Amino acid sequence: MFDPISLIPTEALRAFRDKIHRVAREKIGPQASRVDEKEFFNREAESLLWDHGLLTLTFPKKYGGYGKGRAVALCIGVEEIAKYCASSSLLLIIQAVGSFPIIHGGSNRIKQKYLPQMSQGRKLVAYLVTEPTAGSDVASIQTTAVRDGNHFILNGSKCFATSGGVAGIYSVLAKTSERKNGCSFFLVERESEGLSIGRTERKLGQRGSNTTEVFLENVKVPAENLLGREGEGFLIAMKDFDMSRPAIAAQALGIAEGALETIVQFISEKNTSEKPVADHPAIQAVLADSAVLIEAGRGLTYRAALLNDKGKDNTKLASMAKCFASDAAMKITTDLLDVFQILNEYGFLKDSQLERMFRDAKLTQIFEGTNQIQRLVIARQVLKESMG
Amino acid sequence: MFQLDEEQRLILQSVREIVHKEIRPRATDLDETGQFPWETVRILAENDILNGLLPRRYGGPEVSFFTFSMIIEEISKGSASSALLLITQAEGMLPIALGANESLKEKYLSRLAGASRVLTGMGGTNPSLHLSPVSSGIRADLLGEKYLLNGKRCFIRNGSIADFLVLYVYTAPSEEGKGVIAFVVEKGNPGLVLRRDENRMGMRGSIYSEMDLENLEVPGENRIDSEGEGFLNMMKTLSLGRLFTAAQAVGLAKGAMDEAISYARRRIQFGKPISHHGQIQLMIADMATGIESARLLTYQTAMLFDQGEWKKAETVSAMAKLMASDTAMKAATDAVQIMGGYGYMKDYPVERMMRDAKLIQIDSGTNQMMKLIIGREFTGIS
Numbered sequence: 001m002f003d004p005i006s007l008i009p010t011e012a013l014r015a016f017r018d019k020i021h022r023v024a025r026e027k028i029g030p031q032a033s034r035v036d037e038k039e040f041f042n043r044e045a046e047s048l049l050w051d052h053g054l055l056t057l058t059f060p061k062k063y064g065g066y067g068k069g070r071a072v073a074l075c076i077g078v079e080e081i082a083k084y085c086a087s088s089s090l091l092l093i094i095q096a097v098g099s100f101p102i103i104h105g106g107s108n109r110i111k112q113k114y115l116p117q118m119s120q121g122r123k124l125v126a127y128l129v130t131e132p133t134a135g136s137d138v139a140s141i142q143t144t145a146v147r148d149g150n151h152f153i154l155n156g157s158k159c160f161a162t163s164g165g166v167a168g169i170y171s172v173l174a175k176t177s178e179r180k181n182g183c184s185f186f187l188v189e190r191e192s193e194g195l196s197i198g199r200t201e202r203k204l205g206q207r208g209s210n211t212t213e214v215f216l217e218n219v220k221v222p223a224e225n226l227l228g229r230e231g232e233g234f235l236i237a238m239k240d241f242d243m244s245r246p247a248i249a250a251q252a253l254g255i256a257e258g259a260l261e262t263i264v265q266f267i268s269e270k271n272t273s274e275k276p277v278a279d280h281p282a283i284q285a286v287l288a289d290s291a292v293l294i295e296a297g298r299g300l301t302y303r304a305a306l307l308n309d310k311g312k313d314n315t316k317l318a319s320m321a322k323c324f325a326s327d328a329a330m331k332i333t334t335d336l337l338d339v340f341q342i343l344n345e346y347g348f349l350k351d352s353q354l355e356r357m358f359r360d361a362k363l364t365q366i367f368e369g370t371n372q373i374q375r376l377v378i379a380r381q382v383l384k385e386s387m388g
Numbered sequence: 389m390f391q392l393d394e395e396q397r398l399i400l401q402s403v404r405e406i407v408h409k410e411i412r413p414r415a416t417d418l419d420e421t422g423q424f425p426w427e428t429v430r431i432l433a434e435n436d437i438l439n440g441l442l443p444r445r446y447g448g449p450e451v452s453f454f455t456f457s458m459i460i461e462e463i464s465k466g467s468a469s470s471a472l473l474l475i476t477q478a479e480g481m482l483p484i485a486l487g488a489n490e491s492l493k494e495k496y497l498s499r500l501a502g503a504s505r506v507l508t509g510m511g512g513t514n515p516s517l518h519l520s521p522v523s524s525g526i527r528a529d530l531l532g533e534k535y536l537l538n539g540k541r542c543f544i545r546n547g548s549i550a551d552f553l554v555l556y557v558y559t560a561p562s563e564e565g566k567g568v569i570a571f572v573v574e575k576g577n578p579g580l581v582l583r584r585d586e587n588r589m590g591m592r593g594s595i596y597s598e599m600d601l602e603n604l605e606v607p608g609e610n611r612i613d614s615e616g617e618g619f620l621n622m623m624k625t626l627s628l629g630r631l632f633t634a635a636q637a638v639g640l641a642k643g644a645m646d647e648a649i650s651y652a653r654r655r656i657q658f659g660k661p662i663s664h665h666g667q668i669q670l671m672i673a674d675m676a677t678g679i680e681s682a683r684l685l686t687y688q689t690a691m692l693f694d695q696g697e698w699k700k701a702e703t704v705s706a707m708a709k710l711m712a713s714d715t716a717m718k719a720a721t722d723a724v725q726i727m728g729g730y731g732y733m734k735d736y737p738v739e740r741m742m743r744d745a746k747l748i749q750i751d752s753g754t755n756q757m758m759k760l761i762i763g764r765e766f767t768g769i770s
Binding site: 130133134135136137140159160201202203204205281282283285286330334337338340341342344350355358359362363365366367370371372375376 | 543586587588589656657658659665667668671717721724725728729731732733734735739742743746749750754755756757759760
């Protein structure tokens with residue numbers, strides 16, 4: 001129905017999309033409602049994602065990565081899966097986000113040691129940045145890493161860690177100096193002494209994703225686990241965003257497309273020549289507005305990803321894509337719910353994919369930088385450009 | 389513009405206390421379990437709030453529509469689903485108060501008097517124009533002294549627990565609007581078959597029942613209107629329902645804004661409370677402006693009803709419902725946004741408000757339907 005063919009640059013990526021779409025529709029989608037209702041981490045879906053190389057897409061090719069076009073491939077994977085289950089698609093995103101500091105900051109030794117563990121040993125990774133008092137303001141983190149000979153000692157509390165309780169490896173952002181932005185990333189293993197998992201959060205949506213607190217108490221890591229240079233943490237986090245924000249946009253896009261498809265199917269079933277509900281002006285208006293937003297969002301999302309693959313500056317477009325697509329997904333899922341009521345199908349307000357999608361969509365406006373932060377980024381970039 | 393008199397001030401003050409002590413503290417649990425709030429019903433009944441519109445001569449406080457709307461708004465700040473208790477009682481009581489003969493009024497309205505916990509409700513239709521359940525065929529046939537009602541799938545608030553319900557039915561489905569009549573049906577009537585109480589994503593703690601009418605027998609004396617007046621009665625009840633829903637939406641929006649502001653004042657990011665940040669202020673400004681406009685429109689609607697300007701109020705109530713519920717949806721969604729990760733978690737009430745707000749947008753006729761009502765009125769096309 002919505003063929004983004006012109007935006008996907010290669011035949012191989014198009015074939016990839018078709019394959020993932022089938023997996024998502026046939027294998028992951030049917031479990032989405034149960035996963036949401038019971039709020040559990042779906043190991044079955046996780047296995048499927050590993051089987052299809054979706055949890056290593058952004059890795060170097062020799063460690064199971066997609067290779068050329070990885071940012072676009074990540075968006076495709078996320079979008080196709082999010083059409084059916086946002087929680088499962090979040091796993092792709094967090095895996096890419098969490099492994100980014102390792103791939104782009106880790107020494108060869110570290111990569112050789114850990115990337116095979118992750119890809120062959122199927123270890124999930126979590127990204128430990130957010131803290132109770134440091135959300136949008138990343139620089140205000142309190143977690144510290146203090147050098148102790150050939151080691152660093154980490155102390156701090158992290159929260160809202162996606163995959164926090166199921167990951168085997170963590171990319172942890174910690175302060176290494178009192179200077180502004182004096183933070184660095186560290187690779188920490190789950191088994192490390194002093195690392196513990198706090199409570200699992202209960203959320204409005206994306207309830208099949210695992211969100212926990214993670215505590216670090218005198219966690220000792222070898223100095224070589226420092227990812228990138230000391231003090232480079234902020235820079236790595238910003239580069240990570242250039243890749244992850246288009247992926248969030250893709251998730252929002254997938255949720256919106258899933259919602260529209262659900263409603264279109266529903267309307268087609270209800271539409272009869274006797275009662276042509278599809279001609280109802282109220283229904284036409286929401287369908288049209290939704291379709292316009294999706295089409296525009298897709299353009300932004302894939303342009304942002306494509307630039308990232310070409311190694312060009314995409315910061316502005318990545319923020320635009322994330323902000324636009326997530327606002328669109330929220331509006332679309334909110335408005336489309338009305339269709340059930342217009343058709344007097346009250347019961348669908350709980351027992352429908354769409355109701356879940358409405359709750360799932362809200363997260364896309366919040367994480368990887370709230371849309372207010374995106375607007376700051378966009379405004380700064382626009383000013384920078386105009387001032388030359 | 390809207391000066392409150394001493395009596396209104398006192399009523400609202402006592403409502404505020406009840407909300408603070410009894411309603412807000414229960415809201416999370418109500419949402420989590422989805423249980424009906426019997427205890428809240430008792431408290432509201434004992435404080436003469438549950439049936440605020442009930443006429444004095446039947447033992448009620450008979451407050452104005454304006455006062456009643458303010459009460460709904462106040463309760464909704466703490467729990468939108470608890471505000472629904474008042475709305476549902478009013479919708480069950482109004483068709484009788486507006487149209488029934490004296491003996492029917494005496495029989496049913498007096499049951500709501502004082503601290504009565506008798507529950508009522510209204511069902512059988514909503515104003516979704518050509519796509520209403522009315523056209524899906526709820527009908528009544530006269531059989532001697534009785535009526536026989538038949539219909540599939542109506543959604544009735546308080547349906548499975550109400551002591552008596554008012555049902556609007558069509559005697560002549562082909563003649564749009566003409567053959568509407570209203571009946572009072574009592575609990576336990578074997579023709580009133582409960583299919584299920586709906587599980588909903590929001591407004592949990594209220595009951596929406598899916599019911600079938602299967603050869604439901606109603607004595608002729610339980611018919612509310614004389615011939616031809618049923619439609620008018622229904623339109624009045626429905627447009628009042630829009631007013632109440634608008635008040636409920638304003639309350640929810642205000643509740644969400646209060647939560648967001650209190651969080652924004654506490655939450656420090658970039659060296660200062662986020663309430664100092666421009667982006668947050670922009671969002672709060674939109675919320676505050678929306679709430680102020682929606683409230684004014686809602687109060688104006690209430691005044692029109694109080695002045696008996698039914699025709700005008702019919703359209704304005706649709707505007708108020710549209711405006712207020714869209715405002716509530718946006719305010720609740722933005723409140724979650726301002727609170728970020730915390731807002732998305734079940735520990736804070738704003739994610740519940742977001743789910744509740746969605747239900748308000750589609751309750752009492754979806755907002756698309758409100759637009760069609762308004763559009764038809766202004767273009768003169770029906």
